[in-house]
Amino acid sequence: MTTPILEVQQLSKRYGDVVAVDGVDLSVSEGEIFGILGLNGAGKTTMVECAQGLRRPDAGSVRLLGRDPRRERSALASRVGSQLQDSNLPERMRVSEAVKLFADRRVSKGAVAEWGLEELWDKSFGSLSGGQRQRLFIALALVNEPEIVFLDELTQGLDPSARRVVWDLVKRIRDRGTTVVLVTHFTDEAEILCDRVVVMRHGGLVAHGSPSELVEQHGPGVGMTFTDSEADAADLRSICGVRSVGLSGDHVELRGDRRMLAHVGAHLVEQSRARRTPVPDDLHVDEPSLEDAVLELIGPGTPERSSVA
Ligand code: ADP
Numbered sequence: 001m002t003t004p005i006l007e008v009q010q011l012s013k014r015y016g017d018v019v020a021v022d023g024v025d026l027s028v029s030e031g032e033i034f035g036i037l038g039l040n041g042a043g044k045t046t047m048v049e050c051a052q053g054l055r056r057p058d059a060g061s062v063r064l065l066g067r068d069p070r071r072e073r074s075a076l077a078s079r080v081g082s083q084l085q086d087s088n089l090p091e092r093m094r095v096s097e098a099v100k101l102f103a104d105r106r107v108s109k110g111a112v113a114e115w116g117l118e119e120l121w122d123k124s125f126g127s128l129s130g131g132q133r134q135r136l137f138i139a140l141a142l143v144n145e146p147e148i149v150f151l152d153e154l155t156q157g158l159d160p161s162a163r164r165v166v167w168d169l170v171k172r173i174r175d176r177g178t179t180v181v182l183v184t185h186f187t188d189e190a191e192i193l194c195d196r197v198v199v200m201r202h203g204g205l206v207a208h209g210s211p212s213e214l215v216e217q218h219g220p221g222v223g224m225t226f227t228d229s230e231a232d233a234a235d236l237r238s239i240c241g242v243r244s245v246g247l248s249g250d251h252v253e254l255r256g257d258r259r260m261l262a263h264v265g266a267h268l269v270e271q272s273r274a275r276r277t278p279v280p281d282d283l284h285v286d287e288p289s290l291e292d293a294v295l296e297l298i299g300p301g302t303p304e305r306s307s308v309a
Contacts, residue, residue, distance in 0.1 A: 005065060006062075006063070006179075007062070009060055010061070011047065011061075013055060019202075021046050022043070032179060033171075034180065034197070034198075035189075036182070037294060039201075045183060053068075080146050080149070081141035081148070081149035082141055082149065091124065095128070096122060099136075107143060111142075115142070129162070137154070138151065147179065149180055154184075155167070187289065187291035188291065199298065217293070218294075219290075222287060226280035242263075
């Protein structure tokens with residue numbers, strides 16, 4: 001692991017009776033895209049606001065680029081970029097004006113092109129689509145070439161093609177060496193973009209690791225389905241790697257670890273030879289996703305306290 005660029009230890013924050021963040025430890029390494037996943041109300045925004053020194057935690061410590069983000073905010077200002085949820089600009093402000101307002105240095109044409117703002121340069125903020133606004137907010141977070149950037153729910157409300165444009169931009173930010181902390185409740189976004197993620201629930205962390213580690217450790221395993229009118233549940237259950245067998249008429253559904261794929265394949269070939277029947281031609285493999293793993297961890301939309309957005 002490289003140097004931690006953000007280190008959070010035993011961080012807690014409450015609002016009255018609501019414990020928003022509850023004893024969280026995490027460490028973000030230089031150059032990675034680090035995802036903070038969880039349902040609305042899990043405490044993600046509060047945590048990153050504390051990490052940036054925008055809120056005072058009740059307990060715990062934060063080191064951002066080796067400094068205390070509350071006491072040393074001015075020293076960190078140009079080294080940290082943030083795109084917060086409530087970003088908003090006057091409707092009549094032009095894109096060029098907004099970029100110049102936020103920039104503490106000259107903005108190069110290359111940077112404007114990289115952010116995809118060339119054709120929007122003279123447009124007013126009010127005339128931009130959702131995706132174009134997000135591109136602008138990301139650009140404003142990057143305009144001073146920070147070492148770390150915090151992006152919060154950056155594709156909320158965007159259509160699939162606009163999301164992809166924003167994802168490509170985030171990958172390019174990381175490829176240039178900027179560390180990215182990405183707050184999201186979209187598991188597909190985290191799976192595509194993040195090197196490592198933590199999953200938050202009720203203010204605490206319930207899992208951490210790379211998306212593939214989380215899928216491996218917490219996912220439901222791989223699935224296989226096919227049709228076999230003579231399927232025998234006990235027979236299938238005895239195959240190496242198979243954990244569960246579902247039979248419904250001639251529809252077979254198996255779940256298990258990855259070894260199952262080879263063993264079930266071999267079993268079906270052997271069986272077709274013995275029975276002198278063709279192998280099933282509708283064999284389907286279902287790879288678990290990060291979403292499946294997160295659902296196992298936090299349940300399907302388990303409510304996060306009462307006051308969720
Ligand atoms: P997330 O970003 O995961 O949606 P938040 O950090 O926004 O979670 O919220 C965590 C909890 O703290 C929620 O129950 C939310 O209602 C509450 N909360 C957030 N901000 C405030 C605030 N300023 N005052 C009171 N409660 C708040």
